[in-house]
Amino acid sequence: MKKQFLKRVLSTLLVGTMVAGLLAGCGNEDKPSENSTQQSEPDKESEAPDPGEDNQESDNQGGDEGHGDEWIADRDIVVQIFVSDAGNALPEDQENTPIFQEIKKRTGISLKLQYTPGQNGSLDALTTQLNAGLDDSVDAMICYLNNSTRPEFPVLLKAAKTDEMFADVSEYMKNSKVYSKYYEDGYLPKDSYKNIVFREDLDGVYLLHLNVDEVDRSMIYDPNEEYLGGPYIQKRIVDELQIDPKSIRTPEEFYDLLVKIKEHGFKDDNGQDIIPLGPKFWGGSFDALDWDMRGLRWGISDGYNMDKDGKIYHEAETDYIYDLINYVRKLMAEGLMDREYFDKSEERAGEGAWSKSYGIIGDVHNYVDIIYSSEDWVPLGPLNDIEGDNKMVTTGKTGSCCLAIMEQAENPEEVFRFFDWLCTYEGQLLCQYGIEGLSYNMVDGQPRVTDEVKAKLNEGDEEWLVNNVGAAFGGSGAYFFECILTNKNNIDNFGESRPGASGGDDSENIFARSVQIAKDYPREYKLKEGMKATAYLTTLDEAAQAPLKEAHDAWKEVLQQAIHADEGEVESIINAYRDRLQRAGVEEFKAKLMEIYNEDPTSIMFYGTMPE
Amino acid sequence: MSKMQHLQKGTKVKRSPGERIIQVIIYLVLIAICLLIVLPCLNVLALAFNDGKDAARGGVYFWPRTFTLENFQEVFKNKGIIRGYGITIARTVIGTFLSLLLLSLAAFALKEKELPGRTFINFMITFTMLFGGGTVPTYIQYRKLGLLNNFWVYVIPGLFSVTYLMMMRTFFEGIPDSLEESAKLDGCGYFGIYAKIMMPLSKPVIAVVGLYTAVGHWNDWFSGAFYMMDTKKWPVQTVLQQMLNKAMSQQQITSVAQAIASAGGVTSNALKMAAVVVTTVPILCVYPFIQKYFAQGTMIGAVKG
Numbered sequence: 001m002k003k004q005f006l007k008r009v010l011s012t013l014l015v016g017t018m019v020a021g022l023l024a025g026c027g028n029e030d031k032p033s034e035n036s037t038q039q040s041e042p043d044k045e046s047e048a049p050d051p052g053e054d055n056q057e058s059d060n061q062g063g064d065e066g067h068g069d070e071w072i073a074d075r076d077i078v079v080q081i082f083v084s085d086a087g088n089a090l091p092e093d094q095e096n097t098p099i100f101q102e103i104k105k106r107t108g109i110s111l112k113l114q115y116t117p118g119q120n121g122s123l124d125a126l127t128t129q130l131n132a133g134l135d136d137s138v139d140a141m142i143c144y145l146n147n148s149t150r151p152e153f154p155v156l157l158k159a160a161k162t163d164e165m166f167a168d169v170s171e172y173m174k175n176s177k178v179y180s181k182y183y184e185d186g187y188l189p190k191d192s193y194k195n196i197v198f199r200e201d202l203d204g205v206y207l208l209h210l211n212v213d214e215v216d217r218s219m220i221y222d223p224n225e226e227y228l229g230g231p232y233i234q235k236r237i238v239d240e241l242q243i244d245p246k247s248i249r250t251p252e253e254f255y256d257l258l259v260k261i262k263e264h265g266f267k268d269d270n271g272q273d274i275i276p277l278g279p280k281f282w283g284g285s286f287d288a289l290d291w292d293m294r295g296l297r298w299g300i301s302d303g304y305n306m307d308k309d310g311k312i313y314h315e316a317e318t319d320y321i322y323d324l325i326n327y328v329r330k331l332m333a334e335g336l337m338d339r340e341y342f343d344k345s346e347e348r349a350g351e352g353a354w355s356k357s358y359g360i361i362g363d364v365h366n367y368v369d370i371i372y373s374s375e376d377w378v379p380l381g382p383l384n385d386i387e388g389d390n391k392m393v394t395t396g397k398t399g400s401c402c403l404a405i406m407e408q409a410e411n412p413e414e415v416f417r418f419f420d421w422l423c424t425y426e427g428q429l430l431c432q433y434g435i436e437g438l439s440y441n442m443v444d445g446q447p448r449v450t451d452e453v454k455a456k457l458n459e460g461d462e463e464w465l466v467n468n469v470g471a472a473f474g475g476s477g478a479y480f481f482e483c484i485l486t487n488k489n490n491i492d493n494f495g496e497s498r499p500g501a502s503g504g505d506d507s508e509n510i511f512a513r514s515v516q517i518a519k520d521y522p523r524e525y526k527l528k529e530g531m532k533a534t535a536y537l538t539t540l541d542e543a544a545q546a547p548l549k550e551a552h553d554a555w556k557e558v559l560q561q562a563i564h565a566d567e568g569e570v571e572s573i574i575n576a577y578r579d580r581l582q583r584a585g586v587e588e589f590k591a592k593l594m595e596i597y598n599e600d601p602t603s604i605m606f607y608g609t610m611p612e
Numbered sequence: 613m614s615k616m617q618h619l620q621k622g623t624k625v626k627r628s629p630g631e632r633i634i635q636v637i638i639y640l641v642l643i644a645i646c647l648l649i650v651l652p653c654l655n656v657l658a659l660a661f662n663d664g665k666d667a668a669r670g671g672v673y674f675w676p677r678t679f680t681l682e683n684f685q686e687v688f689k690n691k692g693i694i695r696g697y698g699i700t701i702a703r704t705v706i707g708t709f710l711s712l713l714l715l716s717l718a719a720f721a722l723k724e725k726e727l728p729g730r731t732f733i734n735f736m737i738t739f740t741m742l743f744g745g746g747t748v749p750t751y752i753q754y755r756k757l758g759l760l761n762n763f764w765v766y767v768i769p770g771l772f773s774v775t776y777l778m779m780m781r782t783f784f785e786g787i788p789d790s791l792e793e794s795a796k797l798d799g800c801g802y803f804g805i806y807a808k809i810m811m812p813l814s815k816p817v818i819a820v821v822g823l824y825t826a827v828g829h830w831n832d833w834f835s836g837a838f839y840m841m842d843t844k845k846w847p848v849q850t851v852l853q854q855m856l857n858k859a860m861s862q863q864q865i866t867s868v869a870q871a872i873a874s875a876g877g878v879t880s881n882a883l884k885m886a887a888v889v890v891t892t893v894p895i896l897c898v899y900p901f902i903q904k905y906f907a908q909g910t911m912i913g914a915v916k917g
Contacts, residue, residue: 008634080841088858090843092691114841117854119834128838132751135760347881351670
């Protein structure tokens with residue numbers, strides 16, 4: 001009897017422990033993935049294009065007897081795609097999609113696109129397959145590569161340098177129609193030229209950086225193409241408090257606004273008091289600080305900057321960091337900022353935004369449905385940065401995606417010529433607009449999409465665009481034909497920034513409000529050349545890179561700890577991190593940065609507190 | 613009369629107050645655990661059948677607020693889903709059948725005490741459980757075997773599991789030797805013993821191994837994501853994984869054109885829940901048919917006699 005009783009007590013305790021363990025696991029929320037691409041990085045015009053240049057070059061790829069000038073060879077070209085945007089927008093039946101048929105007819109090339117998604121985006125698939133070796137049938141590969149700091153780059157470099165997997169295309173480039181421009185001074189961004197295409201440690205050209213605009217329009221503001229990221233405030237708050245959202249510039253003005261919102265006692269859709277400042281729309285994130293505390297983010301170069309004495313520091317090593325920490329702590333302590341600003345789940349952050357539980361969404365953009373589907377939200381600011389103005393920083397010309405032709409490819413020159421042809425005027429017209437008569441017509445010498453295509457673009461019917469035409473339509477269709485291009489200049493070539501951008505009835509366009517926001521809240525740009533400091537981590541020895549990289553990766557967590565810590569702990573947390581940086585070799589890294597900076601000040605982005 | 617005898621006879625046994633309290637606590641805890649499991653499933657169903665935009669406002673817990681089938685329409689609009697289902701069903705059926713056949717034959721052989729080198733063979737098989745090749749060597753091996761971009765990459769690598777082999781072997785060892793001996797005396801060969809004696813008696817272990825193998829095939833997205841270049845050969849889990857990745861990539865859009873393209877699709881939490889329902893319900897429907905055997909089979913190897 002006693003034994004039975006004891007057994008029951010023990011089993012109850014065991015079950016209780018299990019339940020406690022289960023409940024302990026319930027409180028964890030997935031950390032949102034970091035997104036550093038929410039800041040608007042427009043690749044728009046800075047200077048007017050050279051009017052003397054005729055961009056409508058006729059293709060002259062050589063041709064073959066009995067075939068047109070565009071003829072290359074009767075063969076297959078197999079491309080392995082490591083770009084998830086492209087892989088997710090491939091036609092069901094490639095061979096019978098109009099654009100593939102047209103390519104075959106004009107060039108003789110049967111283009112076959114293959115895609116391997118991998119686990120978390122294309123990076124792990126790229127790493128696995130390049131380390132293992134691509135299938136012998138693959139002639140070329142394409143992957144993401146905004147710049148040499150992307151995680152794909154070391155994999156590509158190893159494949160090019162050590163494993164010799166790629167063909168040297170330098171001899172074909174020099175006489176090519178489009179890629180020969182890569183040799184021109186100033187054509188490529190510095191990083192593309194020095195670190196990707198024409199590396200000194202490679203004896204040829206193995207990696208072709210793509211999507212480099214012919215003309216740098218990064219400084220030109222075009223409301224039809226503007227992608228306005230940053231904080232957005234409720235329109236009713238603007239009306240009731242009678243404020244001009246564009247006038248909020250400094251941390252003090254931002255604080256005063258948050259206080260006013262709180263004091264006014266606005267309620268959300270559920271009748272609850274709103275939180276003045278909410279997290280990023282897609283979930284809590286450290287990155288939103290770059291928008292909302294812009295004037296307090298001293299470390300503009302991935303945490304680093306140069307002070308007025310000309311010395312380089314990580315922001316954790318300066319007293320500037322306490323200004324940021326104390327400001328955020330004050331906002332949270334006074335109930336002006338969501339305490340889960342950094343780690344709220346995507347679902348709850350979205351719920352809060354939709355039910356107007358936040359006065360200000362920390363970061364969102366004008367092409368998200370919560371913004372364009374109503375007039376409830378308008379942009380706030382942008383706030384001033386450490387230079388004291390609210391201009392958006394642009395680095396000038398950029399690139400994205402990288403093409404490499406495999407060493408194993410049969411006749412790599414033909415493969416190269418094909419991709420070069422795709423980037424000519426005729427090739428770009430086909431890639432972007434599709435087939436004349438089917439998806440576009442020539443109007444006054446400029447291609448204009450048909451009404452049917454325009455309607456599909458407005459509806460966002462990607463499936464139709466991909467399967468019935470197969471062209472890129474500026475990225476709204478088969479994305480492969482967008483990312484494979486380079487030397488783009490749609491304004492001069494086609495008279496519009498992207499297919500379907502011009503003309504049409506705005507009332508049918510679901511993004512009319514997005515464009516209107518861009519018109520009503522224009523932004524200015526300023527050019528700041530150079531890569532972010534951490535891009536030069538690879539200049540250190542391999543053994544020295546890892547601890548410093550880990551320290552950099554940990555910085556966001558440390559900052560959040562300091563923000564949420566008790567008063568007396570903040571300094572010790574920051575001091576502990578400073579020690580960690582020292583142990584990780586930050587002095588050696590800073591010395592290297594200084595060396596690079598002294599050699600060429602435009603190679604690293606520093607601004608705001610530098611010596612004049 | 614002992615308490616057990618009382619219970620067997622159906623006699624009501626008087627419990628002490630302490631026992632009753634503990635009984636109540638146990639029931640409450642078990643109910644709580646059941647709710648912990650059932651309520652999230654209800655939440656998934658509620659969101660799957662709720663309008664996406666309405667769901668995004670929050671407050672949908674166990675019942676849809678704005679009922680709609682749009683999420684499922686969106687999921688099935690993708691032809692890849694239907695095709696994926698075909699691939700998944702094919703690999704599950706073929707893979708499970710072949711796996712059971714191979715494992716049962718191997719387990720039958722290994723249970724024979726007269727097998728020469730039995731100890732060594734068992735050791736070599738068990739040794740492989742200690743490590744794996746890693747993703748890159750595995751990829752290289754599949755490439756050299758011609759399994760890349762091939763349907764059989766879903767079946768062949770997963771045919772043989774050492775864990776399930778040991779489970780089956782243990783079960784076969786539990787079947788009395790006398791049955792086999794008497795069958796031999798009657799002139800039955802090894803294959804006859806396997807087919808007419810071992811397999812009919814092994815329904816519990818076949819059910820368990822079969823279910824685990826089938827679920828493994830059903831849930832596998834990794835093979836399609838890494839070893840299949842032709843998107844038409846993706847299983848349904850890989851298709852759904854890509855669909856959800858695409859929905860989540862709205863955060864990483866850097867151009868207006870991409871933003872326009874992504875706006876056409878339903879991108880809500882409700883879509884994810886619909887995808888979960890679509891992939892989970894079919895395998896759930898199989899379970900009731902094998903539950904009887906499953907309950908017996910899960911204790912294999914744990915209880916002697």
